[in-house]
Amino acid sequence: MALMITDECINCDVCEPECPNDAISMGEDYYVIAPHQCTECVGHFDTPQCVEICPVACIPVNPEYIESKETLWQKFERLRAQQESQASVAEAGVAP
Ligand code: SF4
């Protein structure tokens, strides 16, 4: 399942740097989670890091993105492959 941030968010900024998938960003009024990038921290941590750190407990499951653990692992693998490919493109760009 991807998670989501509700309008109870107080924009305290602490969750954004904790996300291993760069899924959290500032939205129009408060922080938002990109569902296609959120693995519920599967592949990185045992528990969702944003939920652990949020002082107002405003990060529930996104009911529009109910995913099994297996699907979350597949999402993690896909994101990792994307990151590796972007890193190699960046490396190629700075090579002489
Ligand atoms: S659960 Fe993990 S991957 Fe999803 S938004 Fe929170 S920190 Fe990022």
Ligand code: SF4
């Ligand atoms: S930690 Fe919670 S309150 Fe703070 S910005 Fe993130 S979602 Fe909002």
